Amino acid sequence: MDRLTLQRVEGVAVVTLNRPDKMNAVDFAMIDEMIALAGQLAAEPGLRAVVLRGEGRAFCAGLDVANFSALALGDPEALIAPRSHGDANRFQQFSLCWRALPVPVIAALHGVVFGAGLQLAAGADIRIAAPGTRLAVMEMKWGLIPDMGGMVTLPELLRADVLRRMTYTAEEVPGEEALRLGLVTELAEDPLMRALDLARAIAGRSPSAIRAAKRLVTAAYAAPAAEVLQLESREQIALIGKPDQMAVIAANMAGRAPKFG
Template identity: 60%
Template sequence: MPRVTVETIDKIAFVTLTRPEKMNAVDPEMAEGIVEAGQSLIDADIRAVVLSGEGKAFCAGLDVMSFAKHAAGDPEARIMPRTHGNTNLFQEVAMVWRKVPVPVIGAVQGVAFGAGFQLALGADIRIAAPGTKLAIMEMKWGLIPDMGGMVLLPKLARSDVIRRLTYTAEPIEAEQGEAWGLVTEINEQPFERAKEIAQQIAKKSPSAIRAAKRLIEFAESGAGEDEVLLAESREQAGVMGKPDQMEVIAANMAGRDPEFK
């Protein structure tokens, strides 16, 4: 059975981790499947992505059995090579979703530990079920978070929060995660809510949505004020008066939904 499935319905790609008997724990095959799924969507004709896990958990982290094999041998030879641009395979599990040019909405339930937590951080938006457990679990195994977490976490949470979670490996509930900026919204039906948000996004100008994601990524990259202001103007010039924007104006004037080519 595939570790990950991708289904596109009405311009929305539904990416599902399909290893529920293992709480969607990440082994090398799962990591490869997640990355392949993300890469397949970079040039796809889609407007949003819903990322979820089948069964009672979003993702329980690294598969313990595969972890034992992964820990053997020379760690530098295994994890230092940059196999996916500026990342290795396991870093790309989270980072590939920032390369997908449309918004990615994560639907999180049960647990999101370690690798699963960092995967969720790769999404633009995270909807979590009440009581969902979140953890930077690596310290439990004498490791540090190394799947893109240190790129993604500082954009979401305070330094003291990141340090506490990293040093202790203590799980927190989604409600605390929301207060700390790690969860966007709590909802009893996270998948349905994520789907609803994706449908809302899919009705907006496709070119403006893509421009907005590019602009936000650039603004969060540490670029200076001058560069960000120039990027705002550049992206705006790229959508203003173009077919998608003109269709939005016409639809608003006519009181109908826009229809994009």
């Protein structure tokens, strides 16, 4: 991989956007690497959690402006219209691949989180931001609209009027306001360290229960109530008395950390 790096620590995968000289701006190569890497990780049974981070001064400054000419001078219909990943196209899958990952994904944010970077972060389950982080739905600055999955994920985080304001104006939101609005989960002086601590805590929980919980919470925001209630029951039935739950019970009774197969 040229645009990303991957490290694994005790079931936690740390995925780093690695174009620090470009403030991790997203180009077509990064999009393809991101989708491929998410697919690779999704197939790993030992994976417990993922941390997304950016190398250098920023998490991600948005779409690489060098790609604008390829979009403007090419055939937008041919690039954007095809559904290459279920309901999503290649650009939307860049962020939605993390929503589809079976384990929790935590984004560690710092510097700027603009445009495509914000949509990538919104695809994570949890967002930890440094206090000075600046976030923006930046596409309107370039005469465009957000089209990388953000209109699926951002409405779960923001009130409609706030999302409209951010989309129409492209104005930046500081980390402290982003916390108040619900755009980030919490602030931390060292967001990467906090993200790793959370990932390790998740990795110590029942892996089957964590995966079931992600499926259930995802459905809770999208499916009718009757389907969610049925899913609650099905997921719980699949957990009760199974090896992971029995390992948790035994560990709790013995006052030690659980050991999973």
